[in-house]
Amino acid sequence: GQSLEQPSEVTAVEGAIVQINCTYQTSGFYGLSWYQQHDGGAPTFLSYNGLDGLEETGRFSSFLSRSDSYGYLLLQELQMKDSASYFCAVRKGGQNFVFGPGTRLSVLP
Amino acid sequence: DAGVIQSPRHEVTEMGQEVTLRCKPISGHDYLFWYRQTMMRGLELLIYFNNNVPIDDSGMPEDRFSAKMPNASFSTLKIQPSEPRDSAVYFCASSFRAGANEQFFGPGTRLTVL
Numbered sequence: 388g389q390s391l392e393q394p395s396e397v398t399a400v401e402g403a404i405v406q407i408n409c410t411y412q413t414s415g416f417y418g419l420s421w422y423q424q425h426d427g428g429a430p431t432f433l434s435y436n437g438l439d440g441l442e443e444t445g446r447f448s449s450f451l452s453r454s455d456s457y458g459y460l461l462l463q464e465l466q467m468k469d470s471a472s473y474f475c476a477v478r479k480g481g482q483n484f485v486f487g488p489g490t491r492l493s494v495l496p
Numbered sequence: 497d498a499g500v501i502q503s504p505r506h507e508v509t510e511m512g513q514e515v516t517l518r519c520k521p522i523s524g525h526d527y528l529f530w531y532r533q534t535m536m537r538g539l540e541l542l543i544y545f546n547n548n549v550p551i552d553d554s555g556m557p558e559d560r561f562s563a564k565m566p567n568a569s570f571s572t573l574k575i576q577p578s579e580p581r582d583s584a585v586y587f588c589a590s591s592f593r594a595g596a597n598e599q600f601f602g603p604g605t606r607l608t609v610l
Contacts, residue, residue, distance in 0.1 A: 420597060429587060429604055430539070435597035474539065482527050482591060483552055484599070486539040 389413040391487035393475060398493045399465055407460045407490045409475035417478040419451050419458045424489070425471045433460065433473075462492075470494045500602035502588050508608045514576040517605045519588030520569055529589040529599060530563055530573050539587075545571065546594075578609045 391411045399405040409419065418437040422430040434442050436451035436458060448461040462469055475487040501520040509515055521528045529544040543553040548565045556563070560579070565571040575582055585606050589599040 418597070429601035430589075430599075431601065432598040437597075478597075481551065482529070482544055482546070482594070482596075484541065486541075488538050 389477070389479070389485055391475060391477060391485065393473075393487045393490045395488070396491045396493070398495065400495045401465055401467060403465050404461065404463045405465060405492065407462075407473050407475075407492070409458045409460075409487055411456050411458075411475070411477050411487075413477050413479055413485060415479040416453070416456075417480060419449070420476040420478065420484065421447075421449050421460045422474045422476060422486075423471050424474065430474060435478075465494050467494050467496065500588055500590055500600055502586075502602040502605050504605060505603060506606045506608075508610065509578055510610050511579055512577045513609075514574065515578045515582075515607060515609075517573040517586050517588075517607070519571045519573070519602060521571070521588070521590030522600055523569070525590035525592050525600070526594070527591040527596070527599075528565060528571050529587075529591075530571070531587040531589065531601075532584045533587060533604075534584045542573070575607075578607075580609045583607055583609050 393409050420435045421433040424430045434449040436449050441450045446463045451458040472489045472491050474489045476484040503518045530542040533539045542555045543563045545565045563573045585604045587601050587604045589601040591599045
């Protein structure tokens with residue numbers, strides 16, 4: 388079986404830092420991706436962690452701990468445009484990705 | 497490049513009708529994916545192709561669903577007959593090569609089955 392868990396909603400203010408967690412239980416694990424999706428839009432790729440540790444891309448960072456079956460997405464210097472849903476996705480093997488339920492982030496002025 | 501192209505963007509049909517969704521992947525990408533997104537089930541992988549060959553169709557919900565990729569620049573997802581529970585946003589995505597981490601999603605087709 389497989390399951391991914393994320394908080395359903397997170398709220399933060401502009402300029403703040405927010406962390407979105409993802410825990411997973413899957414048969415097969417090769418890495419963890421993060422995607423952003425604005426309302427009415429398509430998912431867009433943010434980051435991928437194949438190894439333990441922190442990956443940084445501008446204001447966004449992603450972390451993975453394979454031993455804890457846990458990862459997170461860290462968003463710094465929040466902007467209004469960051470209001471969106473964020474999905475973690477486990478790479479099970481090959482190009483087979485299983486997506487989490489998503490976390491809806493609301494950034495308040 | 498124009499990105500992944502999907503058509504139609506919106507489709508409204510009646511139960512029992514055949515529905516065909518179309519996708520043009522990014523040129524040069526070897527992998528093509530079909531996903532379905534609903535509030536209840538989230539984003540689900542239905543099927544993916546490598547070099548036009550179906551690799552994993554374990555996510556296809558039932559025999560009413562079929563997907564083809566006759567060439568590197570075109571794929572279809574067909575539902576026959578359609579049912580109200582098929583109402584969802586269907587996304588097509590493509591990626592460059594084996595081991596690529598990023599999938600590029602198309603704008604999606606919003607399907608409503610009445």
